Amino acid sequence: MIELVSVTKTFGEKTVLAGISATFDDGAAVSLVGPSGGGKTTLLRCLNGLESFDGGAIKIAGETVQPGGERANRAAFAKLRGRVGFVFQQFNLFSHRTAIGNVIEAPVHVRGESVSSATERARQLLAKVGMEEHGHKYPHELSGGQQQRVAIARALAMKPEVLLMDEPTSALDPERVQDVVELLSGLKGEGLSLVIVTHEMHFARAISDHVCVLHSGSIVEQGAPREVLSAPKDPRTRAFLGLE
Ligand SMILES: Nc1ncnc2c1ncn2[C@@H]1O[C@H](COP(=O)(O)OP(=O)(O)OP(=O)(O)O)[C@@H](O)[C@H]1O
Numbered sequence: 001m002i003e004l005v006s007v008t009k010t011f012g013e014k015t016v017l018a019g020i021s022a023t024f025d026d027g028a029a030v031s032l033v034g035p036s037g038g039g040k041t042t043l044l045r046c047l048n049g050l051e052s053f054d055g056g057a058i059k060i061a062g063e064t065v066q067p068g069g070e071r072a073n074r075a076a077f078a079k080l081r082g083r084v085g086f087v088f089q090q091f092n093l094f095s096h097r098t099a100i101g102n103v104i105e106a107p108v109h110v111r112g113e114s115v116s117s118a119t120e121r122a123r124q125l126l127a128k129v130g131m132e133e134h135g136h137k138y139p140h141e142l143s144g145g146q147q148q149r150v151a152i153a154r155a156l157a158m159k160p161e162v163l164l165m166d167e168p169t170s171a172l173d174p175e176r177v178q179d180v181v182e183l184l185s186g187l188k189g190e191g192l193s194l195v196i197v198t199h200e201m202h203f204a205r206a207i208s209d210h211v212c213v214l215h216s217g218s219i220v221e222q223g224a225p226r227e228v229l230s231a232p233k234d235p236r237t238r239a240f241l242g243l244e
């Protein structure tokens with residue numbers, strides 16, 4: 001279970017998270033949607049300690065993260081590093097490493113796994129994301145969708161309980177979006193919890209069990225996608241979806 005308890009954050013004078021509370025079930029896919037600047041990426045980054053927050057608490061993958069960033073949460077972050085995976089919007093693959101090299105990086109350097117066993121598992125993970133034939137390629141030799149698959153395999157290499165993704169469809173051709181839905185649905189079926197920031201409502205509808213609408217740092221509406229995205233009650237959600 002992921003639990004957000006009154007999470008607040010400011011950047012200078014600006015309140016970016018204005019007291020976010022929510023509970024996400026284990027094995028659920030949650031989408032964070034809403035207008036630009038609403039705080040989606042910031043909230044996602046807070047979930048795995050890439051960003052510190054000022055008030056409240058975040059319970060995730062069995063750990064509680066407190067305000068105060070690295071200094072206040074060293075022990076929790078050490079444990080969360082393997083349990084919570086993050087796939088960046090621009091994928092952030094290591095450009096000087098092959099697909100296999102990217103996937104074995106954390107198991108070898110963070111977990112101290114042998115190169116041979118990490119490589120064996122990397123091959124399995126690349127096969128799982130449909131990239132078995134591309135293990136020897138460097139990121140610049142791969143399309144956006146292929147790089148994303150490598151980034152997902154890289155995140156899975158640490159056997160996370162939760163996978164966080166920022167705009168996973170933004171670098172993809174529209175016809176590739178269904179592939180991501182299928183890949184993520186498969187991972188969810190294996191018990192992985194997903195939290196996904198997205199601008200694409202049909203993607204949110206296809207993948208999620210729960211949708212949160214963030215507006216100016218607050219969750220203004222949340223629930224099942226068929227309610228929130230098809231029959232929203234809050235006027236800010238209705239405006240965001242172009243319904244009025
Ligand atoms: N490092 C930073 N320093 C100062 N302000 C920031 C920083 N990062 C984000 N912000 C501000 O915080 C607010 C929320 O940003 P965030 O990136 O979380 O929005 P978002 O909902 O992901 O938007 P988008 O849909 O455009 O990606 C914005 O007003 C942004 O300008």
Ligand SMILES: [Mg+2]
Pocket residue numbers: 040041042197
């Ligand atoms: Mg964002």
